[in-house]
Every structure is written in structure tokens, then in C-alpha cells.
Amino acid sequence: MRPVSSRHVSLRSGVYADSVRLMQVSRDVGARDGVTAVLVAMATPLNLELATGMGLAPDEPASPEQLLVAIAAADDAALAAAVAAVEAALAERQRSTASAQTVPARTVGAGLDALSEDGPALAIVSVPGPYAVAEAADAIAAGQSVLVFSDGVPVEHEVALKRAAHDAGVLVMGPDCGTAIVSGLALGFANVVRRGPVGLVAASGTGAQQVSCLLDMAGVGVSHVLGVGGRDLSEAVGGLATLDALAALDADPATERVLLVSKPPAPSVAARVAEVAGTLSVPVRSAALSAETPDLTAAVEALLGDLGVAVPAWPSRPGADEQARPGAVLKGLYSGGTLADEAMLLAAPVLGDVRSNTPLRPELDLGTDLAASGHVVVDFGDDALTVGRAHPMIDPTLRLEAIDRLAASGEPAVLLLDVVLGYGADPDPAGALVPALAAARARTTLPVVVALIGTEADPQGWSRQADALATAGAHVFASNAQATRHALDLLGAVR
Amino acid sequence: MTLGDLLSGPPAVVAAGVDVFSASLRAQGADVHDVDWRPPGFGDPADLAALVLDPRRATANRTAVERVLAAGSVLTDVRPAREVLGLADRTILHAGPPIAWADASGPLRGGLIGATLFEGWASTVEEAERLLAAGEIALDPCHHHSAVGPMAGVTSPSMWMWCLEDPVQGGRAYCNLNEGLGKVLRMGAFNDEVLTRLAWMRDVLGPVLAEAVRSMAEPLDAKAVLAQMLQMGDEGHNRNRAGSLMALRELSPAVVGLAESSGRATSDLAAVLRFIGGNEHFFLNLGMPTAKLAMDAARGVPGSTMVTVMSRNGTEFGIQTAGTGDRWFTGPAQTPVGLFLGDYGPDDANPDIGDSAIMETYGVGGFSMAAAPAIVRFVGGTVPDALATTERMYQLTLAENPAMAIPILGFRGSPTGIDVVSVARTGWLPQINTGMAGRVAGTGQVGAGLVQPPQECFEQALAALAEEARA
Structure with missing residues (x-):
């Protein structure tokens, strides 16, 4: 037994508290300094036995309706304080704090469960690639479509998700193609464009942004932009989401024409998609990039022709008055993969081989040497360059470093850039780019051409950004194809 | 499309x-x-992907849930374990996954010693310990016999068992009779008081209940009682006050009727009614087989990632899943956190023990804490804590059980059917309300509180389910 110098044992009638409350009081008082044992409990036989075991049995006979307060303490002062604490605790009315406490959803499934209202819903998933499949599968299981923004999603996950989505009658947008506009709501990277009759199915993020922005500049709006993922038209995925998106737009009353935008597709998949597109009631035009059809702007112009809309002069800003630089090389530093592809497809027939980290042919692969000499186009948005960092449309660091390195190298070059505006993108890309360009041009002769993808209604404003870039001497074009051709002109190349 | x-x-x-x-x-x-996304609490991303992409999983889990929700539970009989389980002489059932005497904790050892003395296989504690240590008394989990037992779960051939049946799917489940509170066998106590009570339960309580149950025109619907308990402030695991009184109400007329029909001494019948009325956990031993019936109905559904058993033997915590049959996934049992009787403290508490986590497996108990705000005070919590606990459990579970409605949540069904995949993804472990047995054999109950399973159980189950999904 513990050494005990002071004891208090009392029985009180007319006091009742439930056993849990009494256990709490016992525990709280027992935790006080100098208190060696406490039992505050109804005087049931069991509790009296406990008290006896603690050496704190009452002297008088007890009944179960009485409250037993039994305390042992190191000295009289501690004992008196403990008895007072018991009195206070028994007198205290428990404050009721009953109120609904919201537990945040930890998964997309729980989040969709918690949606209170019926009506259209979808999920956006931008968690790290290996975990995206579980969140996307939640949406499919809940009967909702999902935009997978994550990159680094294994292709076998993509195929399995898209098959499951097809069976469930929903759509998996993405992965690795963060663009969609659904009923006017811009998801991921997307621009503020007007509503209208053209539905886009895009196996390309920046390709869809280029096309939707040009249409907007021509006064034509979009019904929906369904980004199906950069790999959707590969052999491995086989156009699973493209076919479902085409079918959905075919059934959508707001969509009168469909434009299919894609990086260079696998030929067999492109053929299958074309075959299915031919069976739909809505007319489908392809803007899939290839050596034969290298130009998204041309595809938009053809669509405008279909609609009977005049092709406008695409906005541009003249840059510094510069002479052509025969013998210089093309340096395309892109944030958008499809725009990089388009630049390479347009440049290759004129310049010959263009090397890249996302090459048109495997033998043109740059490997890891992004600063290699010669004609080079780098896609900073490629998965390999976004591991552990934000997309270059948000984080310009790598590209600004590359510009600095190019200026320092002294290699005669023309610099071709894309700048993509809209939701999700850098709120002021020119803010970082203009000083970098000015510094580079102060150091060496470096003509700069910018493809500025956006609209006036974008948060960044096309004209504000264009004017700022032009001030730094850049030649600015709303069309990436026009920007690329202007760069080729500055290289003195014969088109 | x-x-x-x-x-x-x-x-x-x-x-x-x-x-x-x-x-x-x-x-x-x-x-x-x-x-509020965060990386999974555990599990190889490839295993998680294999499971979420397993085309069988959605259907399998739906099947498992449907069986759980469909299960009923009526009290059909009360019979000795020897007869109804075919329990051989010198065999004792216990809670949790399989365990040998050498690994058994104090309260389980205490219970086994007490049962050995009670059966007359030994006349002294030392002799009982020697028989048990020598392996001369066979030990087997209750769960291997369609049975469950609270705390130590110790069940020997002469003990009377509640016999419940699922009238929908035909399953059967069994549980011993609750002894009451304090120094009791299930908490590891085995003194004369315990053995005397067990003898009375064998000689008077069991036979009286057997005759009474057999005489009832309408069998007791244990599932209906459990459902009503949630409307009355019980959660069915640590708080069974309303349920026990309802059971008393249902059984009393039949018990009293035995005075005439069987010539039972009224003093015995009065003792039986006083015993039931004085034990606010009396219903627990009817609630547990009710949950067991439901969870056993979902046993053996290939591709299902639903948990069918959570159970502890005082040393290890074990779980089973619908997709992996009778295989146990185990980890070290944790020690509950809560409030203690008298001057017992955390050092006196044994690690988690009992089959009673079948209640949480079924979606009541800790999962329906919102229905029993009084329970949260076992850990010094608040009513919002109770609501939040149940809210969290909804994110671990596959379904809401409309039969088990929680009033304060707008009569939302209890969160039912723990999904191993959801446990991994949320990083939240199931919440269990439990009693605490003394660490030293013979002590009895020292408190009550809250506990969670060790994560290891779910890690192993996830890996095994993923392996099976790939095969």
C-alpha cells in the first residue's frame, strides 16, 4: 500500500451521477498533485469492495443509492483541495456541445457520397500518379465521370479505368491532358471562351486550348471540350475515351459539329476513330497532327469554312525589327506538348531533323541534354520533367534557366516559345518571362517568337500579355503555326 | 453514350x-x-490498384453487403455447449484468433483456469495450470465453431449457449450466457465467487432459460431488439442497458410461466429475473451472435474486400475477410484507452481481448457511437466526438444498414461492412468500444474504453486480397 497520511471517506444521499461521469471525476481528481487514491462512485457492493481494497471503506453501513467519496492524499491540504475538486466537479453542469461536426472526405468516393443535390457532377483527380487510379475508380463506381489531371499514371491503369468507365456509361478524361470545359465550366488548364456549337474531343491539352482560343477569336464558341488524355489515341489505349466522348457529343443537343484534336495518333487507332466518326450524325472534322496535316490553325480555318464563318486575321504583335539570321538554329522551348509537336512538324520539312525530348522519331531523342546544339524543341511539360514539380504553365523555372543558358552559349539561334494563358496557368507569365528575355537579348543577338495561347477574357488577358512580351522585343502570335513560320522566316529558311 | x-x-x-x-x-x-486527400495509410500502391481495378470487387462487395443486411436473428434455444457445439471433453473455446497457453495473456489464462476448475478437470489452480500448459486441454477459437464470446470468450462443454438462427439465410450462431460485471470469468477472474456463479448458471439459469425460450410462442427477435437499442442510447457493445431490459421484458412471462408448467421453484425464477435485471450487459451475449450471423452470411465471397471478423485473444488481434475465407490476419493487440475502476490504472490493463468487436464489424458498437453519446465519456470525449467517430466510420464502410438507424444522424443507417481498401486509403482504423480486463490472471474488470486494431492486420489482409485478385 502507498503511504497515506490523510483520508476522506463520506457517503452522501440524494446525489446521483451516472457511472461514467463518476469515473471521469475520479480520474480527474486522481491526477491532482498529492492525491494517492480516489474512488467517487455509487456505493454498490462492487464499489464498496473496491474501496475496501484501497483501504478506503466507509465506517457506516452504505446503500447503493448513496454516493461514496473516498480520497487518500499525502497531506491534509491536498486532501481538502481534492474534496473541494470533487464537490466542484459534481456541481458542474456538463456543457452540451452537441453539434454536427463535419468530417472531411478523405476519398473521392466519400466526397461524391456527400454531394447533397442531384444533378451533373464529376471528379477532378490530381493526386500523385500511382494513387490516381483509386480516386478515379471511386468516381466510376459512383456513376460519375472523372478528369484525371495526374501525370505518371501507368498506361495499364488508364486502360482499365477507361474500360470500366465505358461499361458504366461515364467518361475518363485524361490522364496527362488537363483540359476540359463542361457546359462552360473550365476544368484544369482551360481558357475563358464563349459557348457555342463546336464540341472538341482532345487527346491533347494545349492543342485543345489553341483550337478553342482561335475559335473564340473568330467568334465561334464551344459546347464542351472533352480532353481524353494524351495517350488515348495510342495503340495501348486504342481511343477508348475518344470513342465514348464522340458518342456523347453526338447525343448532345448543344453540339452541332465536332473537332477532334490530337497529337500524332497511332495510324490504326486514327483509322478506327475515323470509321466510327463517319457513322455519327454530328459532322466530325479531324485536327489530328501528322506530317501531312501539321497545322492546328489550318484545321480551325477549315472548320470555320464548314460553318460559313470568315477567317479573321489572327491577332499578333510585331516584335523588334530584326534581320533574318541564316545559319542560326531553332530553339523551341515549349510548355505545351502538342504545340511542340506542331512546331516540329512545321519546321522539319524546312530545317530537316529537329531533336527533342519528345521527338517525332525515336532517333531524334535528345536524351537528358536539353541544351544540345542544333535545331532543338523541348517540351517542358513532358512527364519526365514534371516529376516532383509543377507543370511549366505554373512554374517557369526550368524554362527560364534554359533561356539563360542559351544566351550564355553564344550559339546563333532563334528562340520560339509558347505562353499559355487561362485558368490554372501562371497568373502573369509575362511578368517572369519579360525580364528573362530582356536579359538574354542584352547579352546576345536572340530573336524571340512567342505563340501566346489565350483569349482576352482569360484572367491574364491576351492583349496585356502580348503587349508586355512585345515590349521585350518578342514577336507575338495567337497562332502557334504562325509563330513557328515566323521563326522559320527569321532563320532565313526557304519555305 | x-x-x-x-x-x-x-x-x-x-x-x-x-x-x-x-x-x-x-x-x-x-x-x-x-x-482532404492524403497518401494511403499503408499498402503497396500496386496492391491498391490491383484491388480497385479488380472487376469482381464491386459485385462481390455488393453481394457480401446484401447478405449482411438481409440476415435476421431469432433466439431458438438455450443448450449446453457440449450438445449444441459438439464440444468434446477437455476442450475449451476462447476469443480471438488461435493461441497456445504459452502465449495467452493473464485474463485468458484466468478464464481457462476457471473453466478447467469449473468442469472438474482439475481441483486446484496449480493442477489446472499444469494441464493447460501440458496441452492436455485443447484450445480452439469460438469463431471456428460459429460462436462468439465476450472478453476471454472462455466456453467449456458444461456452459449453456444462446442458440440463434438467421431465418432468412439459415445460419446459426452461438454465445455463452453473460455473468455480469466485476469479478467474472470472462474478465479472467476464477475465485470461488466466480465458480459458484458459474455453477448456478449451469444448474439453474441455463435450464430455466432453456425451458422458457422453448415455451415462447414468438421467439425473441434479437435483431429487432438491437435495432431498438440504437433508438434508446445504447450502441450495443459497451452500453447494453436498454437491450438488457428489453430482453428481460421479453423473457419474463415465459420464465414466470415455468412455475406452473414445470414446477420450477419460484425462488429460482426470482433469482433468474433478478440476475438478468441486475446485469446491464446481459443482452451483449445476444447481440454478438446476431452480428455473427450477419457476418458469417458474407463468408466466402471471392473478390470481396469486406471484413467479416475482428477479434482479439488478449495477445493478438485477428481479422478475416469475405474474400479470404477462414484465414486470419493478425497483429499485436493494443491496450485500450479509457477510464478505470477504483484505483486501477493503465498499467493494470491487459491488451485488447474478446470476440465482441463483431459488433463493430457489423456496424454497431464504436461505429454507431453517435447513437450513444454517453459512451464517449469513457475517454473524456464529447458528443461531437461521438458524431465525428461515426462520420469517419462511414468512410470505411461499404453500406448503411437501414435496420440499424442512428436517430441523431437523421436516422441514417449504421456504417456497415468495413472495406479493407478504404481503411488503407483513409488511413483511419476501425473504432472499437470495449471493456478492459486486468493484466494479471484473476483480477477481473479494471475499466472500459476505446481501442483500435493494429494496422498490421489490415496490411496483411490487403496484400493477401491483392495477391488473390491478381491470380
Whole structure:
């Protein structure tokens, strides 16, 4: 037994508290300094036995309706304080704090469960690639479509998700193609464009942004932009989401024409998609990039022709008055993969081989040497360059470093850039780019051409950004194809 | 293909991941709901992917849940374990996954010693310990015999068993009779008081209940009682006050009737009624087989990731899943956190013990804490804590059980059917309400509180389910 110098044992009638409350009081008082044992409990036989075991049995006979307060303490002062604490605790009315406490959803499934209202819903998933499949599968299981923004999603996950989505009658947008506009709501990277009759199915993020922005500049709006993922038209995925998106737009009353935008597709998949597109009631035009059809702007112009809309002069800003630089090389530093592809497809027939980290042919692969000499186009948005960092449309660091390195190298070059505006993108890309360009041009002769993808209604404003870039001497074009051709002109190349 | 109504108007968005997209959606005035996503608490991402992509899983889990929700539970009989379980002489059942005497904790050893003395296989504690240590008394989990037992779960051939049946799917489940509180066998006590009570239960309580139950025109519907308990402040695991009184109400007329029909001494009948009325956990031993019937109905559904058993033997915590049959996945039992009787403290508490976590497996107990706000005070919590606990459990479970409605949540069904995959993804472990037995054999109950399973159980189950999904 513990050494005990002071004891208090009392029985009180007319006091009742439930056993849990009494256990709490016992525990709280027992935790006080100098208190060696406490039992505050109804005087049931069991509790009296406990008290006896603690050496704190009452002297008088007890009944179960009485409250037993039994305390042992190191000295009289501690004992008196403990008895007072018991009195206070028994007198205290428990404050009721009953109120609904919201537990945040930890998964997309729980989040969709918690949606209170019926009506259209979808999920956006931008968690790290290996975990995206579980969140996307939640949406499919809940009967909702999902935009997978994550990159680094294994292709076998993509195929399995898209098959499951097809069976469930929903759509998996993405992965690795963060663009969609659904009923006017811009998801991921997307621009503020007007509503209208053209539905886009895009196996390309920046390709869809280029096309939707040009249409907007021509006064034509979009019904929906369904980004199906950069790999959707590969052999491995086989156009699973493209076919479902085409079918959905075919059934959508707001969509009168469909434009299919894609990086260079696998030929067999492109053929299958074309075959299915031919069976739909809505007319489908392809803007899939290839050596034969290298130009998204041309595809938009053809669509405008279909609609009977005049092709406008695409906005541009003249840059510094510069002479052509025969013998210089093309340096395309892109944030958008499809725009990089388009630049390479347009440049290759004129310049010959263009090397890249996302090459048109495997033998043109740059490997890891992004600063290699010669004609080079780098896609900073490629998965390999976004591991552990934000997309270059948000984080310009790598590209600004590359510009600095190019200026320092002294290699005669023309610099071709894309700048993509809209939701999700850098709120002021020119803010970082203009000083970098000015510094580079102060150091060496470096003509700069910018493809500025956006609209006036974008948060960044096309004209504000264009004017700022032009001030730094850049030649600015709303069309990436026009920007690329202007760069080729500055290289003195014969088109 | 119309994608449901996706293209019919601006969609509500549930967003998991980087917040830049949610911000721009809000700037457009969209209805955005951010997920508090974080990497899974455990599990190989490839295993999780294999399971979420397993085409069998959705259907299998639906089948498992349907069986759980469909299960009924009526009290059909009370019979000795020897007869009804075919329990051989010198065999004792216990709670939790399989365990040998050498690994058994104090309260389980205490219970086994007490049962050995009670059966007359030994006349002294030392002799009982020697027989048990020598392996001369066979030990087997209750769960291997369609049975469950609270705390130590010790069940020997002469003990009377509640016999319950699922009238829908035909399953049967069994549980011994509750001894009351304090110094009791299930808490590891085995003194004369315990043995005397067990003898009375064998000689008087069991036979009286057997005759009474057999004489009832309408069998007791244990599932209906459990459902009503949730309307009356019980959660069915640590708080069984309303349920025990309802059981008393149902059984009393039949018990009293035995005075005439069987010539039972009224003093015995009065003792039986006093015993039931004085034990606020009396119903627990009817609630547990009710949950067991439901969970056993979901046993053996290939591809299902639903947990069918959570159970502890005082040393290890074990779980089973619908997709992996009778295989146990075990980890070290944790020590509950809560309040203690008298001057017992945390050092006196044994690690988690008992089959009673079948209640949480079924979606009541800790999972329905919102129905029993009094329970949270076992850990010094608040009513919002109780609500939050149940809210969290909804994110671990596959279904809501409409039969087990929680009033304060607008009569939302209890969160039912733990999904191993959801446990991994949320990083939240199931919440269990439990009693605490003394660490030293013979002590009895020292407190009550809250506990969680060790994560290891779920890690192993996830890996095994993923392996099976790939095969």
C-alpha cells in the first residue's frame, strides 16, 4: 500500500451521477498533485469492495443509492483541495456541445457520397500518379465521370479505368491532358471562351486550348471540350475515351459539329476513330497532327469554312525589327506538348531533323541534354520533367534557366516559345518571362517568337500579355503555326 | 453514350489533389467540394490498384453487403455447449484468433483456469495450470465453431449457449450466457465467487432459460431488439442497458410461466429475473451472435474486400475477410484507452481481448457511437466526438444498414461492412468500444474504453486480397 497520511471517506444521499461521469471525476481528481487514491462512485457492493481494497471503506453501513467519496492524499491540504475538486466537479453542469461536426472526405468516393443535390457532377483527380487510379475508380463506381489531371499514371491503369468507365456509361478524361470545359465550366488548364456549337474531343491539352482560343477569336464558341488524355489515341489505349466522348457529343443537343484534336495518333487507332466518326450524325472534322496535316490553325480555318464563318486575321504583335539570321538554329522551348509537336512538324520539312525530348522519331531523342546544339524543341511539360514539380504553365523555372543558358552559349539561334494563358496557368507569365528575355537579348543577338495561347477574357488577358512580351522585343502570335513560320522566316529558311 | 447527365449543365465538382484547380473553379462560381486527400495509410500502391481495378470487387462487395443486411436473428434455444457445439471433453473455446497457453495473456489464462476448475478437470489452480500448459486441454477459437464470446470468450462443454438462427439465410450462431460485471470469468477472474456463479448458471439459469425460450410462442427477435437499442442510447457493445431490459421484458412471462408448467421453484425464477435485471450487459451475449450471423452470411465471397471478423485473444488481434475465407490476419493487440475502476490504472490493463468487436464489424458498437453519446465519456470525449467517430466510420464502410438507424444522424443507417481498401486509403482504423480486463490472471474488470486494431492486420489482409485478385 502507498503511504497515506490523510483520508476522506463520506457517503452522501440524494446525489446521483451516472457511472461514467463518476469515473471521469475520479480520474480527474486522481491526477491532482498529492492525491494517492480516489474512488467517487455509487456505493454498490462492487464499489464498496473496491474501496475496501484501497483501504478506503466507509465506517457506516452504505446503500447503493448513496454516493461514496473516498480520497487518500499525502497531506491534509491536498486532501481538502481534492474534496473541494470533487464537490466542484459534481456541481458542474456538463456543457452540451452537441453539434454536427463535419468530417472531411478523405476519398473521392466519400466526397461524391456527400454531394447533397442531384444533378451533373464529376471528379477532378490530381493526386500523385500511382494513387490516381483509386480516386478515379471511386468516381466510376459512383456513376460519375472523372478528369484525371495526374501525370505518371501507368498506361495499364488508364486502360482499365477507361474500360470500366465505358461499361458504366461515364467518361475518363485524361490522364496527362488537363483540359476540359463542361457546359462552360473550365476544368484544369482551360481558357475563358464563349459557348457555342463546336464540341472538341482532345487527346491533347494545349492543342485543345489553341483550337478553342482561335475559335473564340473568330467568334465561334464551344459546347464542351472533352480532353481524353494524351495517350488515348495510342495503340495501348486504342481511343477508348475518344470513342465514348464522340458518342456523347453526338447525343448532345448543344453540339452541332465536332473537332477532334490530337497529337500524332497511332495510324490504326486514327483509322478506327475515323470509321466510327463517319457513322455519327454530328459532322466530325479531324485536327489530328501528322506530317501531312501539321497545322492546328489550318484545321480551325477549315472548320470555320464548314460553318460559313470568315477567317479573321489572327491577332499578333510585331516584335523588334530584326534581320533574318541564316545559319542560326531553332530553339523551341515549349510548355505545351502538342504545340511542340506542331512546331516540329512545321519546321522539319524546312530545317530537316529537329531533336527533342519528345521527338517525332525515336532517333531524334535528345536524351537528358536539353541544351544540345542544333535545331532543338523541348517540351517542358513532358512527364519526365514534371516529376516532383509543377507543370511549366505554373512554374517557369526550368524554362527560364534554359533561356539563360542559351544566351550564355553564344550559339546563333532563334528562340520560339509558347505562353499559355487561362485558368490554372501562371497568373502573369509575362511578368517572369519579360525580364528573362530582356536579359538574354542584352547579352546576345536572340530573336524571340512567342505563340501566346489565350483569349482576352482569360484572367491574364491576351492583349496585356502580348503587349508586355512585345515590349521585350518578342514577336507575338495567337497562332502557334504562325509563330513557328515566323521563326522559320527569321532563320532565313526557304519555305 | 450520354455520360449520364454530365453535359446537361455545369457540374458540381469533387476535387482531390492540388488546390489550384479548385481555386479557379471557385473563381468561376462552381460548386466545388475538396477532398482532404492524403497518401494511403499503408499498402503497396500496386496492391491498391490491383484491388480497385479488380472487376469482381464491386459485385462481390455488393453481394457480401446484401447478405449482411438481409440476415435476421431469432433466439431458438438455450443448450449446453457440449450438445449444441459438439464440444468434446477437455476442450475449451476462447476469443480471438488461435493461441497456445504459452502465449495467452493473464485474463485468458484466468478464464481457462476457471473453466478447467469449473468442469472438474482439475481441483486446484496449480493442477489446472499444469494441464493447460501440458496441452492436455485443447484450445480452439469460438469463431471456428460459429460462436462468439465476450472478453476471454472462455466456453467449456458444461456452459449453456444462446442458440440463434438467421431465418432468412439459415445460419446459426452461438454465445455463452453473460455473468455480469466485476469479478467474472470472462474478465479472467476464477475465485470461488466466480465458480459458484458459474455453477448456478449451469444448474439453474441455463435450464430455466432453456425451458422458457422453448415455451415462447414468438421467439425473441434479437435483431429487432438491437435495432431498438440504437433508438434508446445504447450502441450495443459497451452500453447494453436498454437491450438488457428489453430482453428481460421479453423473457419474463415465459420464465414466470415455468412455475406452473414445470414446477420450477419460484425462488429460482426470482433469482433468474433478478440476475438478468441486475446485469446491464446481459443482452451483449445476444447481440454478438446476431452480428455473427450477419457476418458469417458474407463468408466466402471471392473478390470481396469486406471484413467479416475482428477479434482479439488478449495477445493478438485477428481479422478475416469475405474474400479470404477462414484465414486470419493478425497483429499485436493494443491496450485500450479509457477510464478505470477504483484505483486501477493503465498499467493494470491487459491488451485488447474478446470476440465482441463483431459488433463493430457489423456496424454497431464504436461505429454507431453517435447513437450513444454517453459512451464517449469513457475517454473524456464529447458528443461531437461521438458524431465525428461515426462520420469517419462511414468512410470505411461499404453500406448503411437501414435496420440499424442512428436517430441523431437523421436516422441514417449504421456504417456497415468495413472495406479493407478504404481503411488503407483513409488511413483511419476501425473504432472499437470495449471493456478492459486486468493484466494479471484473476483480477477481473479494471475499466472500459476505446481501442483500435493494429494496422498490421489490415496490411496483411490487403496484400493477401491483392495477391488473390491478381491470380
